[in-house]
Amino acid sequence: MKLKDDISQLISGEVENTPEVLTTYSHDASLFEVKPEVVAYPKDASDVKALVKYVKDNKAKVPNLSITARSAGTDMSGGAVNDSIVADFNRHFTSITETTKTTAHAQPGVFYRDFEKATLEHGALMPSYPASRELCTIGGMVNNNSGGEKSLEYGKTENFVTELKVVLADGNEVTMAPLTKAQLDIKRKLSTFEGEVYRKTFDLVDKHYDAIKAAKPHVTKNSTGYNLWDVWDRDTGIFDLTKLVVGAQGTLGLTTDIKFRLVAARPHSGLLVAFLHDIDHLGEVINVVLKHKPATFESFDDVTLWLSIKFMPYFLKMLGPVKFIQLLIGLIPDGFMLLHGLPKLILMVEFNGESVEEVRTKIKALHKELDLKHSYYEITAEEEDDTEFKSQKYWIMRRQSFQLLRKKVKDKHTAPFIDDLVVNPEYLPKFLPEMRKIIKKYQLFATIAGHMGDGNFHIIPLMKIEDPKELAKIRPAMQETNELVLKYHGVLSGEHNDGMIRGPWLERAYGQEIYGYFKDVKNIFDPQGIFNPHKKANADWDWTMGHIRQSF
Numbered sequence: 158m159k160l161k162d163d164i165s166q167l168i169s170g171e172v173e174n175t176p177e178v179l180t181t182y183s184h185d186a187s188l189f190e191v192k193p194e195v196v197a198y199p200k201d202a203s204d205v206k207a208l209v210k211y212v213k214d215n216k217a218k219v220p221n222l223s224i225t226a227r228s229a230g231t232d233m234s235g236g237a238v239n240d241s242i243v244a245d246f247n248r249h250f251t252s253i254t255e256t257t258k259t260t261a262h263a264q265p266g267v268f269y270r271d272f273e274k275a276t277l278e279h280g281a282l283m284p285s286y287p288a289s290r291e292l293c294t295i296g297g298m299v300n301n302n303s304g305g306e307k308s309l310e311y312g313k314t315e316n317f318v319t320e321l322k323v324v325l326a327d328g329n330e331v332t333m334a335p336l337t338k339a340q341l342d343i344k345r346k347l348s349t350f351e352g353e354v355y356r357k358t359f360d361l362v363d364k365h366y367d368a369i370k371a372a373k374p375h376v377t378k379n380s381t382g383y384n385l386w387d388v389w390d391r392d393t394g395i396f397d398l399t400k401l402v403v404g405a406q407g408t409l410g411l412t413t414d415i416k417f418r419l420v421a422a423r424p425h426s427g428l429l430v431a432f433l434h435d436i437d438h439l440g441e442v443i444n445v446v447l448k449h450k451p452a453t454f455e456s457f458d459d460v461t462l463w464l465s466i467k468f469m470p471y472f473l474k475m476l477g478p479v480k481f482i483q484l485l486i487g488l489i490p491d492g493f494m495l496l497h498g499l500p501k502l503i504l505m506v507e508f509n510g511e512s513v514e515e516v517r518t519k520i521k522a523l524h525k526e527l528d529l530k531h532s533y534y535e536i537t538a539e540e541e542d543d544t545e546f547k548s549q550k551y552w553i554m555r556r557q558s559f560q561l562l563r564k565k566v567k568d569k570h571t572a573p574f575i576d577d578l579v580v581n582p583e584y585l586p587k588f589l590p591e592m593r594k595i596i597k598k599y600q601l602f603a604t605i606a607g608h609m610g611d612g613n614f615h616i617i618p619l620m621k622i623e624d625p626k627e628l629a630k631i632r633p634a635m636q637e638t639n640e641l642v643l644k645y646h647g648v649l650s651g652e653h654n655d656g657m658i659r660g661p662w663l664e665r666a667y668g669q670e671i672y673g674y675f676k677d678v679k680n681i682f683d684p685q686g687i688f689n690p691h692k693k694a695n696a697d698w699d700w701t702m703g704h705i706r707q708s709f
């Protein structure tokens with residue numbers, strides 16, 4: 158009770174600890190359950206500062222005290238749960254300050270769906286939105302360094318953040334943006350905690366410059382570890398702490414304000430869908446597709462397709478009856494395609510362009526070169542709305558696959574523990590059959606969907622977690638998968654981040670030296686360990702497995 162009373166006196170936002178609230182906040186979209194003591198809803202930056210100062214001042218007396226930021230709580234790694242204070246940004250940090258054709262300025266608790274409406278009014282887009290685009294916030298996207306279907310062309314959220322306001326571990330709010338060396342030197346001279354952060358971080362990344370640069374994974378997307386390699390560039394002379402905070406899951410500080418750069422939304426797009434009945438030649442297919450430089454290259458498997466067909470009524474609820482009937486009619490040609498048997502993999506390749514003609518030319522060129530006989534058909538952009546509608550059924554299946562599993566499959570639960578691996582497309586022909594063997598060996602009933610162009614796969618087993626036999630599969634199956642990913646020079650997470658589930662594997666993935674620098678960074682920013690404990694470099698496997706979800 159004391160914690161709630163203390164905090165209530167300090168902040169103007171609400172503080173709650175009813176059993177219902179605590180149960181809701183015990184979960185995100187991960188495998189875990191961690192019950193907070195209180196949930197605080199800061200109204201503004203002063204509230205966030207007061208919360209952090211309270212935790213800092215009382216940490217020595219109450220060692221378990223800590224603070225975890227939470228926005229929409231759709232994190233799949235256990236990043237948004239905590240056993241002490243959870244600070245919810247989704248209630249009050251919801252203002253969009255300004256949007257222009259090229260920039261946006263907003264608070265972290267804004268839902269991406271609302272943010273996008275505002276940017277599209279200027280014909281602009283922040284293109285790193287995830288499949289959870291209807292559910293998540295921009296603060297969660299920044300702190301997970303999220304990516305999605307457009308990341309193949311544009312990269313992840315890290316490429317679009319230009320400035321952040323962050324409350325540091327001393328309880329002060331600072332502004333972070335790319336700095337020249339001269340600007341950095343001014344920061345390093347400050348006698349404040351901010352100055353200390355700049356001094357120590359620069360010393361770390363400059364002293365171990367070559368080792369840190371060499372540790373950057375050679376994949377097109379990565380959300381594991383701390384992004385140390387992008388902070389300091391001796392060639393450009395730019396030092397940028399936003400690169401470190403983006404993707405840090407609130408373990409280095411709390412984000413209160415975000416500025417983004419935007420790209421122009423392309424007026425026309427078209428989708429080529431390929432039904433692959435035989436995946437032996439997947440490697441060649443991928444190489445051909447990538448040569449054509451598509452805007453997106455997504456895929457989902459036969460299990461996802463089958464579940465989508467089985468749970469069509471779920472889509473009815475989501476779309477409303479008129480759109481659902483249109484969707485069913487739209488599916489008739491696909492029904493005929495399915496008479497050839499359920500394809501093993503559905504590939505979705507999207508092209509953008511300034512005109513319908515441009516899009517159609519791109520699709521036709523790929524169409525011709527793929528030469529997949531009857532296992533494909535194409536959708537071209539006749540007009541914007543039409544295209545959007547025709548392709549919508551595939552996007553729904555692709556984007557909603559995980560949500561469908563979470564909501565609809567009875568007596569089994571989604572178990573995201575090998576949910577986000579990345580292996581460069583060149584290795585996929587060898588990697589995928591070996592991956593399938595692991596899935597078979599552990600008898601995991603898993604759907605596979607993903608961002609094919611980046612070699613980023615979401616493998617989500619459905620399990621009875623409460624059954625000890627099922628639970629016992631997690632560690633060995635994860636170990637074998639991780640070793641396989643590392644054998645092919647991949648990373649364990651392209652988008653979903655480390656949290657509790659992958660944090661314990663960081664040392665294995667990066668080696669002792671780089672893992673040591675991750676720990677150093679955490680200590681520089683958070684010397685008392687007040688921010689989001691048990692995640693990323695401070696995760697511990699036993700603690701993680703001690704918090705497997707018990708209630709559903």
Ligand SMILES: Cc1cc2nc3c(=O)[nH]c(=O)nc-3n(C[C@H](O)[C@H](O)[C@H](O)COP(=O)(O)OP(=O)(O)OC[C@H]3O[C@@H](n4cnc5c(N)ncnc54)[C@H](O)[C@@H]3O)c2cc1C
Nearest residue numbers: 228229230231232236287288294297300303304407412652
């Ligand atoms: C159906 C489904 C599909 C998904 N698909 C994708 C996908 O395609 N790509 C992808 O990248 N992810 C995906 N995810 C994971 C997740 O939705 C995204 O990472 C999303 O960006 C998280 O946003 P959120 O608002 O829910 O954040 P939360 O879950 O609330 O938080 C995410 C992390 O950021 C931290 N955080 C939140 N706000 C702040 C703040 N103000 N200051 C400091 N730290 C903060 C939290 O502590 C946590 O560690 C998916 C999840 C679901 C359920």
